[in-house]
Structure formats: structure tokens, C-alpha cells
Amino acid sequence: EEMWTRFKDVSAVVNKRYQAFFEERKAKESENEQSKTALCELIENIDLSSLSNHTAWEDATKIILKAQEDWKKLGFASKKVNNQLFARFRKACDEFFAAKAQHFRSLRETQSENLVKKTVLCEKAEALKDSTDWKKTADEFVALQKQWKAIGAVDRKQSDAIWQRFQNAADYFFEQRKKNASLQRKSEQAALKVKQGIIEELKQLSLEATDRESSIARYRQLQSEWNKAGHVPFRDKERIYEAYRSEANRVFDALDMNRHKSGMANFVSGIEEMSDDKNRLFRERERIARALEQKRAEMKTYQNNLGFFNVKSSSGNSIMRDMERRMKRINDDVSSLEEKLRLIDSKLK
Incomplete structure (x- = not known):
């Protein structure tokens, strides 16, 4: 009886320790399960469609790598869910890095296409830079600059060089235009x-x-x-x-x-x-009379044209004044010819 009591007491101590150990492990596994579930949700909740630039992808990558480090530090969850959680976590990580690889692969292709487009613009700018058709060429450069802005980025290693090439051509043209304007002034x-x-x-x-x-x-x-x-x-x-x-x-x-x-x-x-020669006087009169009719016809033409003329600008005003001046000259010629006719007629009486 004494031996049994001793054995039972020792067994009770062992059972308590056994029970405490497994209860503690179960609690730890439950805590690990919650932590691992949270890490899975953290990665799954990253909105891949919002990652539109290099910085955004790098920031998201740091979150993933940090989550992987935290995962390694966690112990096991219960056998029932541990493998499932690991598979879930690995799937979320794989999907992220696959999306990242696809993004940068597409980005490289796009940047390569953009480099080709910008190189073409550089060639156009270089072909225009020596032009002296200042107004037209300046408009063309402005159009090229708008196209440049619409193309998008190229690889950062080539970005500065290709931009400098384009800018050098534009700067050269506009500097030449400025010098020409100064000379023109x-x-x-x-x-x-x-x-x-x-x-x-x-x-x-x-x-x-x-x-x-x-x-x-x-x-x-x-x-x-x-x-x-x-x-x-x-x-x-x-x-x-x-x-x-x-x-x-x-x-x-x-x-x-x-x-x-x-x-x-x-x-x-x-x-x-010729006052004593009537024939010569008649011939001279006929010549003067024909010249007079010609001048009168010319005056009539000017008067008709003037009736259809509208003044809408300073240049139009100037044309009107020139026409009036010519009409005055014709009128003076008419007066002079009429005076000559009167003189001849006085000699023919």
C-alpha cells in the first residue's frame, strides 16, 4: 500500500508535467498558426495592380522578404494545418515574384520600344537643327517635344544619354534662332x-x-x-x-x-x-482728243474698281490712297489735255 501510494504520487507529478507540456505546445502551435496565417494574408492582400513603378515593386519586395524572415523564426503550427499554411504562404510568394518578373520583363520590352521611338525623335531633331526656316522649324520642335513626353520612360542607364542627345539638337536650333533674331533686330x-x-x-x-x-x-x-x-x-x-x-x-x-x-x-x-498750218493743227487736235478719251476711260475704270473696294486693314487703306493718288494724276492729265484742246480750238477759229 505504501509502495502503491508512492508510485501513484510520483505518477501524478509526471502526468501534470506531461499535461502542462502538451498544453503549452498546443498554445504555442495555435499562436504560430495565427502568426503564419497573418503573414499569408499580408502577402495575399498586396494589390499587384497598384505596383506601377520600380520603387513600388521594390517596397513590396521588402515586405515579402521580411515576411519570409519572420516565417523562418516561427515554430510549427499543429500538424493538421502546418503543411497547408506553408503551401499557402509559398503560393502567395511565388505569385508575387512571378508577377514581378513579368512586370519587369514587360517593362524592359516597353523601355526598349521607347528607346527606339526616342532615337527616331533624336534623328528628326538632328536633321532639323540646322534649318533656317525659323517659324516652321520651331513649331516642328515643339511637336517633337510633345511626342517625347507622350512616349514614356526608357531604361535608367540610357535615359540621361538619350535625353541629352535630343536636348542638344533642340538647344542648338533655338540658340541659332536667338542669334538670328538678334542679328535681324x-x-x-x-x-x-x-x-x-x-x-x-x-x-x-x-x-x-x-x-x-x-x-x-x-x-x-x-x-x-x-x-x-x-x-x-x-x-x-x-x-x-x-x-x-x-x-x-x-x-x-x-x-x-x-x-x-x-x-x-x-x-x-x-x-x-504751226498756227499757220491748219492741217497740222487738226492732226494735233485729233492726237490730243484720242489721248483725252483714253485718260477718261482709264479714270472710269478706276472709279468702277473703287466702288467695289472695301477697306478692312491698314494695308487696304494704303492701297486705297494709292488709287486715289493715281486718279488725281489722271484727272490732272485730263485737265491738261482739255486745256490743250481749247488752245488748238482757239487757233482754228
């Missing part, structure tokens, strides 16, 4: 100075009848110099042309009036010489 300022000088000389040109021939020669020379002077700054274009046109018309009209006076004096002298 200088040229326009020089032309403006020349044309201002021409206007001043027109103001000083002699309008005396005795200087008519030399003034006409200088007037024509100044016209030629004006046409050769080149473009002036756009903001001064209308003002300087109006000033020139006003002075040129004034000089021309004055010289033309002298011509009429000189011509009429010569005509009167000629008529006096």
Missing part, C-alpha cells in the same frame, strides 16, 4: 535709320522747276535705296512707310506739276509755230 534698326535718312532727304529735295531733272534723278535714286534698305522693326513699319509715302507723293506731285507747266509751255510754243 540689328539689321532692322539699321534699315530704320537708313529709311529715316531717306525721308529727311526727301524733305530737303529741291522742288524748283530749274532743278527738276536733277531732283527727279535723285528722287528715283532715293526710291531705289528705300527698296534695298530692307525690313524695319514691325512696330515701326506702318509709321515709317506712311511718312515715306507722304513725302514721296508730295515730291512727286510737285515735280509732276513742274512737268505739266514745262510741258504746257513747250506745247504753247509748238502750237504757235
Whole structure:
């Protein structure tokens, strides 16, 4: 009895220890099961569709690697679920790395295609960079830059080099355009100075009848110099042309009036010489009458055209003034011819 009691007491101690051990292991396995389930869910909940760039994939990869390290540190779960959890965890990891491999494989293919497209744009830019058709080529460069932005990225190892190649061509063209614009501004300022000088000389040109021939020669020379002077700054274009046109018309009209006076004096002298020859006077009258009809017909044509003319711009205004000036000259010619006819008629009476 004593021996039995001793044995029973010792057995009770062993059973308690046995029970405590397995209860502790079961609790640990349950804790491991929860931790491993959480790691599986962590990986499974990663939204692969949201990983659109290199940084996002690398951040997600760090999460996966950390989860694998944590998994290794965990003990077993219960036999019933341990293998299932491992298979689940491995499947989630494999799917992630397979998706990552596919993403970067597609990315490399896309980047390779983008490199080809950007190389083509570089070649186009390099073909344009020496063009001097500034406006058209600048528009083409802007279009190329828009295409470049729409293409997308290339491999980072080649990104800087291909961009620099494209940018160098664009920078070269726009720098040349800038230099040309600077030269053009200088040229326009020089032309403006020349044309201002021409206007001043027109103001000083002699309008005396005795200087008519030399003034006409200088007037024509100044016209030629004006046409050769080149473009002036756009903001001064209308003002300087109006000033020139006003002075040129004034000089021309004055010289033309002298011509009429000189011509009429010569005509009167000629008529006096042929006053005794009626046949010559009749022939001269017929010539003057035909010239008069021609001038009247020319005036009628201008008047008809003027009726259809609409002024909608400063250039249109200038054309209108030129037409009116020509009509005035024709009218002066008509008056002169009519005066000549009256003179001949007075001699025929």
C-alpha cells in the first residue's frame, strides 16, 4: 500500500508535467498558426495592380522578404494545418515574384520600344537643327517635344544619354534662332535709320522747276535705296512707310506739276509755230482728243474698281490712297489735255 501510494504520487507529478507540456505546445502551435496565417494574408492582400513603378515593386519586395524572415523564426503550427499554411504562404510568394518578373520583363520590352521611338525623335531633331526656316522649324520642335513626353520612360542607364542627345539638337536650333533674331533686330534698326535718312532727304529735295531733272534723278535714286534698305522693326513699319509715302507723293506731285507747266509751255510754243498750218493743227487736235478719251476711260475704270473696294486693314487703306493718288494724276492729265484742246480750238477759229 505504501509502495502503491508512492508510485501513484510520483505518477501524478509526471502526468501534470506531461499535461502542462502538451498544453503549452498546443498554445504555442495555435499562436504560430495565427502568426503564419497573418503573414499569408499580408502577402495575399498586396494589390499587384497598384505596383506601377520600380520603387513600388521594390517596397513590396521588402515586405515579402521580411515576411519570409519572420516565417523562418516561427515554430510549427499543429500538424493538421502546418503543411497547408506553408503551401499557402509559398503560393502567395511565388505569385508575387512571378508577377514581378513579368512586370519587369514587360517593362524592359516597353523601355526598349521607347528607346527606339526616342532615337527616331533624336534623328528628326538632328536633321532639323540646322534649318533656317525659323517659324516652321520651331513649331516642328515643339511637336517633337510633345511626342517625347507622350512616349514614356526608357531604361535608367540610357535615359540621361538619350535625353541629352535630343536636348542638344533642340538647344542648338533655338540658340541659332536667338542669334538670328538678334542679328535681324540689328539689321532692322539699321534699315530704320537708313529709311529715316531717306525721308529727311526727301524733305530737303529741291522742288524748283530749274532743278527738276536733277531732283527727279535723285528722287528715283532715293526710291531705289528705300527698296534695298530692307525690313524695319514691325512696330515701326506702318509709321515709317506712311511718312515715306507722304513725302514721296508730295515730291512727286510737285515735280509732276513742274512737268505739266514745262510741258504746257513747250506745247504753247509748238502750237504757235504751226498756227499757220491748219492741217497740222487738226492732226494735233485729233492726237490730243484720242489721248483725252483714253485718260477718261482709264479714270472710269478706276472709279468702277473703287466702288467695289472695301477697306478692312491698314494695308487696304494704303492701297486705297494709292488709287486715289493715281486718279488725281489722271484727272490732272485730263485737265491738261482739255486745256490743250481749247488752245488748238482757239487757233482754228
